[in-house]
Structure formats: structure tokens, C-alpha cells
Amino acid sequence: MPRKMLSFTRLAQQQPAKRPADERRGDFAEISRGFTPDGAGDQASRCEQCGIPFCSLHCPLGNNIPDWLMLTAADRLEEAYAVSSATNNMPEICGRICPQDRLCEGSCVLEQSRHGTVTIGAVEKYITDTAWEKGWVKPRTPAAERGQSVGIIGAGPGGLAAAEELRALGFAVDVYDRHDRMGGLLIYGIPGFKLEKHVVERRIDLLEQAGVRFHPNTDVGRTVSFDELRQRHDAVLIATGVYKARALSVPGAGLPGVEPALSYLIAANRVSLGDSVEEFDSGRLNAAGKDVVVIGGGDTAMDCLRTAIRQGANSVKCLYRRDRANMPGSQREVANAIDEGVEFVWLSAPEAVLDEGSERAKAVRALRMRLGVADASGRQAPQPIEGSQFTLPADLVISALGFEPENLPELFGCPDLALSRWGTLEVDPATMMTSLPGVFAAGDIVRGASLVVWAVKEGRDAAARIADHLSQTAVRQAS
Template identity: 65%
Template sequence: MAKERMLKFVALGREMPAKRPAEERSHDFHEIYAEFAKAKAEEQASRCSQCGVPYCQSHCPLQNNIPDWLRLTASGRLQEAYEISQATNTFPEICGRICPQDRLCEGNCVIEQSGHGTVTIGSVEKYITDTAWENGWVKPAAPARERKESVGIIGAGPGGLAAADMLRRAGVQVTVYDRYDRAGGLLTYGIPGFKLEKDVVTRRNDQLVAGGVTFKLNCDVGVDISFADIRAAHDAVIIATGVYKSRDLGGPGSGSAGIERAIDYLTASNRKSFGDAVAEFDSGQMDAKGKRVVVIGGGDTAMDCVRTAIRQGATSVKCLYRRDRANMPGSQREVQNAEEEGVVFEWLSAPKGFTDKGGRVSGVMVQKMRLGKPDASGRQAPEVIEGADYVEEADLVIKALGFEPEELPTLWGEPGLTVTRWGTVRAEFTSGRTDLPGVYAVGDIVRGASLVVWAIRDGRDCAAAILKDFAAPKAVAAE
């Protein structure tokens, strides 16, 4: 019977959940995709070919057992599908919404390679887990026995929270320290609501509290509490701070008012969505309403910024990127969504400075580029086209140039914390062990700016390593 429900990719075409019309969705911060109905989710799951070598699974950082939960969904066995999904992914409802499936599981689907259109894996994953929440299948940690060991986690982003969940389910006492007033890291303050509505994050945070995880928020390590004190209070410590130091952009006029960092701009917008009083937004500094907005960058953060500016009522929104569309690092799906909403992309365009009027930015000095020979990374290097410069008028410029790690050894007064030449914490692959006994590190602070799904993988792997080390304390001490 199960076989009859599968392999329908020849007869059934690929269908995504319907998108709300651009003219409607561009005025609010609600998610843009409608929900799959039960019949449609089962139908789309049935397109899976159940191939012998599932590239979707091998290209998923979490190695999610995608073919099995697609088969169960097609059979109407949704609770079992959820249990299979949850077995390898701490936050499947979040990954279903924000993972770049076009670059990971869906982009490597066998039937996509054969020209039939990929299975809509992310949308089915979202449907499974949303159904699980509605039916009360998602349960907080309830360990069979409590353990005496204690772990302190610095950073309440996806890597830290994934580790917290795994450790707490094993009965470990877990305390999470975070500088912000809400847990979630970039899930809460970096990613806009139209990609990830905030109640989706909040209910996971609430579940962790219900399961016994302790949160110490508004707690800036190195200021409100020392790293040494955290180490002294716990049997193990996980560093999961992420990377929040924005890459900067120099050139003439770079100090003008009206040039903002992407993280500040997105945080202000997300705080407003929570109903917070945000002085920078209320003053107009971080509000794009009525302004000509230029966003510099080509990654997912840039896409978040341009689409946020549209929703705030900007008169025009342009995105400058120094390479072409095919070579941009951001999701092509997000580019399409942005274009539908009115964003204009200026490809092969790089800033070299800014114009201003009375100390406030009035434009971006743009150099036109062409792609030359491949650089050290193998990508074609942008080259300046002489004599093709122009000025792009702007009232608000947002720099979305990526993130770098903060100087943790200095900030925390811990010179023994070894970092790489890029400033990321040096940690052992898969376990997260650092050079400091009992100290581990996961996520972007190890990898550099990366995907949420990789942070979740790191957090889960690190939790498993810590449990193993707790079972062999002499081996840890010997290190």
C-alpha cells in the first residue's frame, strides 16, 4: 500500500503552498506562504521517488531521514512522520521555514535532477511540525532521571538552544546566559517575521523553560558576569555566541548619518514587532518609511533588509551587489520574492563611497563591475569598469556585508581561549571541544557566519560529546 502512495512525481507536478499576493504581503510582517491542507501535503509528499541513495538526506546538515517522513506523510501517519523528523532535528518547524532548501535538500532531490521538479520538502516539514504543535505531540523535556552535572551555555541562539534541549532531555542541569532580553538570538532579532513569525520561536523557548532549562537574560558575559565565574559554576561550558560584529565599509562619506548596519536595522524592526519602544526607530533613524533605501550586499541578510524596507513603506528599495545574479550567495527564492514585492537589484555594482548633504547621506557612489578570472575561491572575481561610475540617490543606506566574530579572549579576559586567524574559536570537529578543559564551542563562533541548520547540528553533536565526556571524566581531566 505504501508503495502505491509514492513515486507519483511523473503524474503529479510540483506545487508549493500558495503565496499571498505581493501587493498584500508587502504591507505586513506575516509569513508569506499559506498553509498546506492535509490532502495537498500528502499529495506532494507522494511525489518522492524513495530512491536508494537519498541525496536530499545526505545534503542535509542534520542528515534528516527525509524519505521516511515523506512516506509517512503520504500515508497520513503524521504523528509518526513528526517523530522521525524530530529525532534528528531539534527545531524542524524553524528549518522548514528558513532553511535554504533550494541549496540543500530540494536542490539535490533526484527527481529534480531528472527534470520533474523537486519534492517540496521544506513545506511538508513545516506542515508536519505545525500539525504536531496543534495536536499536542510536541512535548517538553521530561528526563527519566535527574543528573547532578551542570552545563552553562553562553548564547541563546539555535546552536545553544539545540544543545540545551538535548542535554536537558538527558537530565543534565542547564543554564543559558544571553545578552538580550529574549532568547533565540538571530531567530528572534535577526530574521524578519515574514520568514519566521516570532510566536514560532517563542513557543520553543517556553517549552525549554517548561522542560527545566534556566535562562539568565540581559546577562552580558564579561560585563555582568565573568567567563571564569561561569566556568566555576558548571561542569562544562558551551560557547554559542554566534558572530555579531558587522563587516564595515570605508570610503569617502562613510561616516555620514543615515548609513546603518544590517543587524541594527533588523533588530529595531523586530523589536517593534514585539511592541517594544525603540528610540532609534521612533526617531526615524531605523525607519525606511518615505525614504529611498539602498542595501549593500547579496546574502540572505541583505534580502531580509530589502524586504523589511518595502514593508516599512520605503519609496524605493535597491540592492547593490558586486557580482551577478548567478553568483550571489543569497537564496534565489528570496530574490524572486523580493522582486515580486518591488525591490530592484543592481547587479555588478559596488560602492566606493557616499555623498552627503549637511552630514547626512544623500547617495552611494557606485562602480560598475564585470566578472573576470576566478579568484582563489574559484569564483569569478569582480573587476571595475573604468568610467562607468554613477551616484545612486539614497536617504537610508544599509550595510549587509556579513558578520565577523567578536574578540572573545579579550572581552572575557581569557587568553587561554584559542582562536583561529579569522577570530573564530578553535574547536574540535563534531565534538566542539576547545583547548580549555570542559569548554566547548558550537555554531557560527566556530564556523563563521553560516546557516541555522548547521548551528543546530553543532549543538546536538556537542551535547552528545558532553554526555560522553561526563561518562568518562578521567579522559576529560587528562586533556
């Protein structure tokens, strides 16, 4: 039944129900039960239909959010999906893992006026899940082939978004990835309780149906040379993301039992996918029965904490040097972690990892902090409190301090590939081309570690720039 908009005056904000914490601690399934049709329509009808839609303005993709909310409220879901997917290559994924509280929902006028934001992410997820269920999601096949090919290095969100856009335009597209499955961090970095893997796999199947060719277990610089890929394709897009862990620089950081976040998450995701993982089976990357301390305050830290809970850790603590209000991760993820049994040790920084004579991690010595004046990021800078040391038991210490780019010129055997001073790839901002003709780059390898939605946005942008470049190349060759 069609609903009137601006229903926020009579309908309170309501998120989809979550599974009880006791239940969800025992598995890696998604924690939300999802909206019912009436629930999605009612919550969509709360939209104020602003003249200036701040939700759209603060979405990296510029999604037409008020339009698909109105269509959902009117029970016109197929049209809602068409509008949603017009600007987003994976709306059901963004609906699940985007930090909406920091983007669209955090900018909602209703949130600012204290009526409670429209539940944009949950409605987006409902729209696209319904579209898959009803068979409305179709592969985007080209009207005609262009006779030019593009090689994409990296099958994460940026590479997949670019592949879909380029294939729809008629280019032959080959995607190369060093892992045995496509999806990058969507498969191996994000736990199933936030993003079940069949959701990613069906997107990849859709791209295969459209004619995109995938090449797993292809490590550029080893399995195939970078020069060979350049000769094989008319253009190359580098969308590798950033995987190198930022180092924990305290005494004892090299002890057994201190692990980088991504290694831990990849092992956990592989086990969930049914793989045999030696480091997990040996207990090295398995939190079962251990006292776990995760160092960091971003979304990756939240993923590690909640994974450790599900693996049956004895205790799980998060050590973060600022307070809750100043942490970079999603506040919703913090709330979920607390519900599931994680203990947060705010305003505390690691001083050393201790082995207590065992030659492996047994404890973390930490220091209490206080917040001083704001630093360059705008957040108050943490300052140590002298004489405030304390110790936490820790059989497994997980460092979740962020990611840095790998040295791609060295890995690819291509010293002419220019880097920025941060180690990311340097590109022309107008063309997204690197220092090498016909080689483009997008996503975290250019921006630095960031959000999935930004990778999708930049993958789409790169596809448009590559199409322009190849069109001009074809014209020159024909003249």
C-alpha cells in the same frame, strides 16, 4: 487516504500558495499560506524514494527525509513528526528558513531530472505545525538526573539545540544570553515575514517545561564573569554566534544614514514585538519615506530589503557586485523581494557614499562591474569597468556584507581562550573543546557566519561531546 509514492509522473511540483505581494507588503506576517492536508500528502507522494537519498546526504542534519515524506503521503503524520524531530530540534523553524534550494531540494533527483524537486521544506513545516496543533510536541524530560550541570552562553539555535539534548540526558542546563528574549537571531535577526516569533517562543517554552533555566540580560564579562560561570558549572558551551558587522570600506561609510544590517533588523524586530525603540522612533533605523540602498547579496541583505519595503520606503534598491546567478543568497528570497517591489542593481559595487553638502548620506556612487575568471570560491571575480560610475539616491544605506566574530577573549576577560586566524574560537575537532578544559564551543563562533541548520547540527554534536566528557569525569571522580 494513503497515496502511492513516485507520483511525480502524474503530479507536478507545487509550492504552497503565497499571499499576494500587495497584501504582504503591508505587514510582517509570514508570506506562505501553508499546505492543506491534501496538498502536503500529494506533494510528499512525489518522492522517488531513492536508493541513495541525496536530499538527506546534503542536509547538514542528515534528516531522514524520504521516510517522513512517505509517512506524510500515507497520512501517518504523528509518525512523520517523530521521524522528523529525531534528528532536528526545530524542524518547523528549518522548514521555514532553511535555503532548501541550496541544500536538500537542490540535491533532489527530481530536480536534477527536471521534474521539479519535492517541496521538502514546505512539507517539513506542515508536519511540525500539525504536530503542535495536535499536541504531539512534548518536552523531553530526563529519566534520571545526573547531578552535573552545563552552562550555555548564547540562546540562538546552536545553544538551544544543545540545551534540549543535554537536558534530555539528565544534565542541569542554564542558558545565558545578553538579550532580553531567548532565541538569538531567530528572534532579533530574522524578520517575521520569514519566521513569526511565536514559532520560536513556543520552542523556548517547551525547553522551560523540560527544566532548562534561562537567564536573559546576562552579558558575560559584564553581568557575570566567565570565571564565575566556569566555577558554577561542570562544563560550559560557548554558542554566541557572530554579530560584528563586516565594515563597508568606502569614502563616506561613516556618515549618518549608513547603518549595519543587524542593527537595522534588530530595531525592526523589536518594534514588531511591541518594544519602544528610540532609534526607530527618531527615524534613524526606520526606512519610511526614504530612498534605501542595501549593499550585499546574501540572505541578510534580502531581509533588509524586504523589511524596508514593509516600512514604507520611497524606493528600495540592492547593490550587488556580481549577477543574480552568482549571488550567495537564496534565489527564492530574491524572487520574493522582486515580487514585493525591490529593484536589483546587478554587477555594481559601491565606490562612495555621498552627503551632497548635508553631512549625512544622500546618495551612493557606484561602479559597473564585469565578471572575470573564477576566484578561490569558484565564482567569477568581479572587475570594475573604467569610467562606468553612476549615482543612486540614498537617505538610508544599509551595509549587509556579512558578519565577523567578536573578540571573545577580550569580552570575557579570558586571554587564554585561543582563537583561529579568522578570529573564531579554536576547538579540537574530535572533542569540540576549546583551549580551556571543560569549555566547549559550537556554531558560528567556530564555523564563521553560516546557516541556522548548521548551528543546530553543531549544537547537537557539542551536547554529545559534553555528555561524553562529563561521563568520563564522573567515572574518574568515582574511582
